[in-house]
Amino acid sequence: MRLIDRxxxxxxxxxxxxxxxxxxxxxxxxxxxxLCSATARMIARLxxxxxxxxxxxxxxxxxxxxxxxxxxPGNPDSWVYLAxxxxxxxxxxxxxxxxxxxxxxxxVRTFLILPRPARDWLYRRIARNRYAVFGRKxxxxxxxxxxxxxLLT
Numbered sequence: 001m002r003l004i005d006r007x008x009x010x011x012x013x014x015x016x017x018x019x020x021x022x023x024x025x026x027x028x029x030x031x032x033x034x035l036c037s038a039t040a041r042m043i044a045r046l047x048x049x050x051x052x053x054x055x056x057x058x059x060x061x062x063x064x065x066x067x068x069x070x071x072x073p074g075n076p077d078s079w080v081y082l083a084x085x086x087x088x089x090x091x092x093x094x095x096x097x098x099x100x101x102x103x104x105x106x107x108v109r110t111f112l113i114l115p116r117p118a119r120d121w122l123y124r125r126i127a128r129n130r131y132a133v134f135g136r137k138x139x140x141x142x143x144x145x146x147x148x149x150x151l152l153t
Contacts, residue, residue, distance in 0.1 A: 017068055020061055025081065029056065046101045046103060050149075071089065091122065095109055
């Protein structure tokens with residue numbers, strides 16, 4: 001899954017992308033995936049600065065951002081991290097988000113020892129099998145207060 005390489009903040013000029021608060025990092029993830037929902041809650045707990053926002057890819061904003069970067073919004077394998085106007089996808093997105101969160105979240109940086117093709121292969125395997133392994137859970141169904149403050153829908 002490769003993003004179209006675009007200039008920072010290029011989505012601001014795109015009329016199909018709704019305006020949103022991009023003053024901090026935003027994670028776009030599958031709002032129906034139990035693994036993604038658990039990750040969203042973990043981000044809410046670990047983000048001590050309160051800067052991360054989370055957006056389901058099934059929302060109007062999530063769909064528009066994925067399309068802007070050349071990804072299929074109908075494919076819930078997409079996980080996009082947007083920080084300082086720059087987008088990252090798949091395991092690179094997970095590593096970039098973990099690095100910014102700091103602390104124990106930085107352990108995801110160990111994936112960088114793998115060459116890119118291996119990282120992409122691993123991400124695709126997890127993404128394609130996540131419903132079967134982890135199940136489904138609505139991220140926005142009953143979010144706790146920490147997650148609710150971060151949701152962009």
